Amino acid sequence: MNHRKKPALGVFVYFAIAFALGTYFTFAAVQGDFGLFSRAEIEAEAETLQAQLDELNAEIAVMENLTRRLSDTYLDLDLLDEQARSVIGLLRNDEIVIR
Secondary structure (H helix, E strand, O other), X not given: OOOOOOOOHHHHHHHHHHHHHXXXXXXXXXXXXXXXXXHHHHHHHHHHHHHHHHHHHHHHHHHHHHHHHOXXXXXXXXXXXXXXXXXXXXXXXXXXXXX
């Protein structure tokens, strides 16, 4: 006699729950708030922000240099001449203005 025993329902439920949990944790590891895709997005944004910070630091360095060159302790005559020309329209006697 061949007695085929049906597998218990508990085994199917156990494997179904294990599969569901495995699928959920795999999805969360890839797509979740702290998943691989989110990490890649955050790293790309960090690189962009670092580039912007570097640009701003370069602008600040230029502005600090110009400010120092126009200070009372150090006066750059070429920069002073350039600023006088651009701000108040100062000209020398030997110059001709063409508009």
